[in-house]
Amino acid sequence: MDLRGTVTSVGSVRTVGTRYGDREVAEVYVDGDEVTLWGDWAETAELVDEGFDVAFYDLDGDRSTTADSQVVVEPSYMVDVTAVRSWVQCPRIQYLGKIRPTPMEYPVVKGTLVHQVFEDLLRGADVDASVERRVRESGAEVELSGESIEDALKDVRQHADAISGWLNQDSLGEDGWRSEVTLVSTDLGLKGRCDALRRGRPVELKTGKSVGSDPYFQDKIQVALYALLLRERGVYPETGTVIYTKNASLDRSEGDVSPAKDFTVGDGLLDFALRKRNEVAAYERRIEVPTGYEAEADCSRCFERDPCMVVAGRLQQESKAGEIGEAVENHELEFFNESYRSIEERRREVYGEFAELADGGRSSEYSITDVEVERVEEDGEGFVLHCRKPPDASKIREGDVVLASDGDPLRGEMARVKQLTPEEIVVSISEDIRVSRFDVYPSEFGFSRELSALHDFVLTGERRRKDVFFGEREPEFRDVDVGSIDGNPSQTDAVRRGLAADDLCLIQGPPGTGKTYTIARLVAASVDRGERVLLSSYTNRAVDNAVENLLKISDANLVRVGTEGGVGDSVSHLMLDGDDGADALRDADVVAATTSSCSGRLMRELEFDRVVLDEASQLTSTAAFAAMNRAPRWVFVGDQMQLPPVAPEESVFERLLELHPDSAVSLDKQYRMAQRIQAFSAGEFYDGTVYPANHEVAAKTLDDLSNVDVDKLEDPLRDTVCFVDVESSPQGNVHMEEVEKTAEVVETLLDAGVEGDDVGVITPFRVQAAEISERVPDDVAVDTVDRFQGSSKEAIVVSLAASGEMESPVFEDDRRLNVALTRAKRKLVLVGDVSALRSRGLYSRMVDWARADDTTPE
């Protein structure tokens, strides 16, 4: 029988004599029921506490473990296979691997390249061509890791020859192989990506050497865990293989130097590996830091000994290896621990999404279903599937990594979305499998990046930067001369202060005040003075936008770092290509990248004089550290009256604004909205300190656009700002009456001659946006408020989707309304249910404001 529940009490482990000899035994109570754990499973009692979630598989009728039983601690925690691998070496290595960034060292870069070549070879690629292509593609990384391209080519070639020589002897040839298989089990709380499967048996590739007849123990554990995951799919591999590609270059006298080492994956090994997984899960549940005493690790021979001792010393941790160096300040330690905790808690939340995936009952926002593959193309990298699909309201966007499956997402393959329209989805995928649905793959990528940036900032960051961040030191400014910006003293001031800042400057830019132009002027002026600038932001869209605007006024030498899917077409020619080495990065005046990219291996090798960070009011401190670590001078651009970070934390912009209000400048002239449109926002959110830049801006109307005939608009749509009342009876977050009304308003505007491209529809809920989008022409942009932040349109229709007492948390943050009301240049139409909107003061005042010109009776 199987059992899963919450531990209510735990007995102690003891030894009893049985007819099989002495055995360990312990009792655990789960939701009040006694479960008896025998043998090695008895250790579980020492891992768990009251409140832990535990699953038992194949117990006997008395709820005792048998030879076939498995016990899983905290199955909802999705432990990664590689985490267990390093835990087996030493629990501290697992912890260090989590908080420290991947070093830019040649062996690591080489390991990546050899894996890529291995994958190419399994697809039948030519060795020479694959080595050449992969090494050249990563030219900058190779050079930054301290190796020349020529030597790397030779080296990778040797490893590739070892693989292909061995593959050529393989009876299966290229058949019977699958590469890069994603394996996930929510029953075991385990996930991982296996390098390859050879007729259902796991194969792991290592670029090192192993002269014994057996693979290293941690490698066997890694492969055993893949075998365990395969069993969950009904595949029962009897053996596993580790390939050590460096063995090919060894002397035969050293022992067994064949590259591939097979070994048996028996029940004992699998159970052991699962218990190790449980140890990791128990530690993660408590958010504890291991000391190294948990395992019989021998510190004297450990190559991670120095970093282990340094981290322990800096963070005042106990470590088996000992501690060296000076501890960080107490407030820094506190900040580190708090941030670590917060990141780990958010990671757990993401794991909850795996459980929903397994249920298959996942809400539609996480998946696209009823997909039909229409066409399959083969390209050098794998396959491209062109699929028809019904319209959807999912979170899935172009560039995302998704699980493609024929029904059960947990048995899916990773695919990348190349194109997405309401009717079609095009993905690239390594295997041509049957596909009927796509699911969001819950990614914890960002968390490891935040942890490593946090580590760098607090543990290895410079004193002065830290003191400014923690409010221990006042930012300093020097005198600089800059040319003035015509008719805009506040922009001129922002550029001057930004350039004068030796530590920090905060530029607050309310909607439409020319943040992007100010950034361009500042970066250009900074480059003119011989500085090297990092231009960064949270989203790719904002980075691209900043780059485009900079290039309009400057001929600075700029490199855009990012991924193919992320960087927009308009600036993709600024990315490095295969012919560029590290010098292209070292010589650039400006490097532009997302904050996430800034903690990548490549960016971590670069230093700058100044970082200009856009969207800083949407970034948490830990997310911003990646960019802040790259330069001693920080210029943050944002607006604390617009949307905050999604994570429930204060933004880095707000934090520093509170600590250093004297380092802030505000932009006050807005170029976007007609006077009538900006008035409410200016009064409610900016104390009336924002003005139209000039008379033309203030007097903007829809009439000014060619082809528009305002006589075709009837009251109340004639007014620049107007309100349309609709009674609402929502189903979920879909307010259907409002959907219809909004579509009607859009149609009226289009009939009056407004171009579709000049109209935008925004609404708080994604599902509401999806419904509206189906009822308006394709060139009308429909999106959530959050996603519309940063852009604007001539005419905006807001579907407020309010009902009842407006209980939804989406209405709790008033800043969302500020964003919604400040996207329109010439016409703002609000659609909503008056009786609901009256339940909140701010919204009620908004209704009165919108109706001020309205002569029709309520």
Place this chain on the structure above:
DNA sequence: TCTCTGCCTAGAGGA
């Protein structure tokens, strides 16, 4: 019943 973007998820070195 809320909002949501990043990223190629690779790893030598010892017994």
